Amino acid sequence: MKRSDFLKVFGGAVTLPVALPFIGRAGAPAKGASGAARSNCILVPSETAGPFPLDLSENDYFFRQDITEDVPGVRLRQRIRIIGAGNCEPMPNVRVNVWHCDRDGNYSGYGTLEGQTHCRGYQFTDANGECEFVTIVPGWYPGRVTHMHFQVFVSTQYSVVSQYTWPHDAVVEAVEANAGLYPDGPDPLTPEQDGAFSSGYELQLADLVWDAAAGEYVSFYEATVEGDGTSGVGYQEMRTAEVMALGQNFPNPAVDHTTIPLTLHRAAEVTWSLWSVQGQCVYRKKEGVLSAGDHRFEVEFQHLGLAPASYVYQLEMLVDGQRYTSVRRMTVR
Secondary structure, three states, rough: OOOHOOOHHHHHOOOOOOOEEEEEOOOOOOOOOOOOOOOOOOOOOOOOOOOOOOOOOOOOOOOOOOOOOOOOOOOOEEEEEEEEEOOOOOOOOOOOEOOOOOOOOOOOOHHOOOOOOOOEEEEEOOOEEEEEEEOOOOOEEEEEEOEEEEEEEEEEEEEEEEEEEHHHHHHHHHHHHOOOOOOOOOOOOOOHHHHHHHOOOHHHHHHOOEOOOEEEEEEEEEEEEEEOOOOOHHHHHHHOOOOOOEOOEEEOOOEEEEEEEEEEOOOOOEEEEEEOOOOOEEEEEEEEEEOOOOEEEEHHHHHHHOOOOOEEEEEEEEOEEEEEEEEEEEOOO
């Protein structure tokens, strides 16, 4: 299967995204009675997509976890958690795009960096609403404090666009401790001086902590988007729902075995595949033509030679010459 055929349900169908309000907070998540982190559920305005977003949805190359492409800078492991405002619960299987400038304050794909693709990528959230990227601590450019852009695709027709920053002292410390990697020195602005955060950057603030053992900075950011879970439904989702319903695998997380449930409303030619979060297809199987009704696909991780990690599974249905896809994320421990 061509990689370009993967994840199209989250790609070209996004035509006129609507910027919804979202909520963000910094710091490690607090554990509730259910063991899940809870948002403080304070709405803040969406922010600009920035001058240099590019259209990640049209290029599945950006489905990856490590977005550095070996550009110089201090390594940063960025965790992002997405919460639904309607019930303050995690939102699994939503797509999160991120992009930011390099150490010199330049964005790939523009100016002298036209055709380059570093510091851009997307992931899907897991059952706890989380995804993770490996990148570098960004640089800065005149008029803007150090920041990262992100976009959450609630559905194929609705998305949230915003950005966040980190504590100024922590960013300055990271740059000064690695002066040879940042020739322009530390960010001269504070968030208070950045007009993009004039509505209150405290709700758009991630933490930033040095992990000496791993030799990298670690950051956590939580954003709550408008809506209950993944209830936002666009045209593509409605078309897919007419022919099938893909369920969440169980158990999830899984240790050595899991089951993927699928309900077909019409007979269809079915293919399913597993993908690493780095965007590599690790397994694919054609099931042939299946009848309408409930079906289950059994996955034996040891038999497939799959190491403990997060994976994305995709179901493809071919009905009357039309192709439908649906995607979920699973965790193997």
